Amino acid sequence: MIQKLINQIKEKNAPIVVGLDPTMKLMPKSLVDKYINEYGQTLEAVGEAMFDYNRQIMDACADLIPAVKPQIAMYESYGIPGMIAYKKTVDYAKELGLIVIADIKRGDIGSTSTAYALGHLGSVQVGDYKYQGFDADMATVNPYLGSDGVQPFVDVCKEEDKGIFVLCKTSNPSSGEFQDRLIDGRPLYEHMAEKIEDWGMETREGYYSKVGAVVGATYPEQGAKLRKLMPHAYILVPGYGAQGGRGKDLVHFFNEDGLGAIVNSSRGIIAAYQQEKYASFGEANFAGASRAAVEDMLEDIRGALK
Numbered sequence: 001m002i003q004k005l006i007n008q009i010k011e012k013n014a015p016i017v018v019g020l021d022p023t024m025k026l027m028p029k030s031l032v033d034k035y036i037n038e039y040g041q042t043l044e045a046v047g048e049a050m051f052d053y054n055r056q057i058m059d060a061c062a063d064l065i066p067a068v069k070p071q072i073a074m075y076e077s078y079g080i081p082g083m084i085a086y087k088k089t090v091d092y093a094k095e096l097g098l099i100v101i102a103d104i105k106r107g108d109i110g111s112t113s114t115a116y117a118l119g120h121l122g123s124v125q126v127g128d129y130k131y132q133g134f135d136a137d138m139a140t141v142n143p144y145l146g147s148d149g150v151q152p153f154v155d156v157c158k159e160e161d162k163g164i165f166v167l168c169k170t171s172n173p174s175s176g177e178f179q180d181r182l183i184d185g186r187p188l189y190e191h192m193a194e195k196i197e198d199w200g201m202e203t204r205e206g207y208y209s210k211v212g213a214v215v216g217a218t219y220p221e222q223g224a225k226l227r228k229l230m231p232h233a234y235i236l237v238p239g240y241g242a243q244g245g246r247g248k249d250l251v252h253f254f255n256e257d258g259l260g261a262i263v264n265s266s267r268g269i270i271a272a273y274q275q276e277k278y279a280s281f282g283e284a285n286f287a288g289a290s291r292a293a294v295e296d297m298l299e300d301i302r303g304a305l306k
Contacts, residue, residue, distance in 0.1 A: 106142065
């Protein structure tokens with residue numbers, strides 16, 4: 001799967017992923033009202049609006065981007081209708097040929113992590129039949145419980161040709177409360193990086209492994225150091241745009257081959273119509289604003305990588 005992602009990035013010259021994180025504040029009111037008029041003030045109305053919102057954005061941007069990253073919490077907050085919208089989003093993205101990175105941040109004791117890995121990336125057996133649950137291509141994993149929690153995901157990556165991104169140095173302001181703690185004189189995120197590199201060694205497809213890392217764009221100096229510690233791991237880089245990251249900050253997240261990182265933007269793309277820069281598109285053409293924001297992001301990152 002990592003090679004498929006790399007091929008898409010090369011083909012489109014686009015080392016980016018669009019985060020599909022719909023909320024009531026981000027979706028156009030007219031779109032939500034359309035489904036409330038049809039379904040009433042219900043969870044079903046929000047779920048339908050979420051999928052329509054995502055669908056229009058993907059239709060507008062699919063030729064420019066290699067992947068999308070739905071954040072499952074936004075859907076879970078609306079219960080079963082929200083999760084139906086999540087699954088429909090995953091399936092539709094794959095119909096468009098996009099790679100789906102499920103932002104689920106799962107990680108638990110071994111048997112529970114196995115269930116998470118099978119449900120989100122793998123398959124389950126029911127009698128004579130095998131079924132895929134959510135069937136994403138890649139997923140984010142929380143490694144706090146150690147190898148017991150990560151290895152089931154690694155196993156599914158090998159068996160089902162999927163991929164994972166393990167949290168290493170995250171983009172949020174308080175990440176340093178734990179991740180920057182010194183252990184044997186070095187910050188915890190450096191120890192995590194070495195473990196990520198180790199977990200991935202048995203899964204390599206060519207140069208890169210199926211086990212990647214999450215490193216926030218908001219910490220460029222740490223990103224440069226972590227790039228060296230994880231030469232074979234692809235880095236998923238959140239924090240671009242709305243959280244302050246810019247193309248010039250991201251150069252050292254990439255390897256000399258121009259690969260090795262994929263940069264995420266969520267609100268900056270899907271809610272671009274709310275920004276003054278793209279206000280001329282208007283609420284009705286929110287997807288057009290998203291496409292324009294993708295084009296600007298690509299110009300920024302491509303320019304920085306030259």
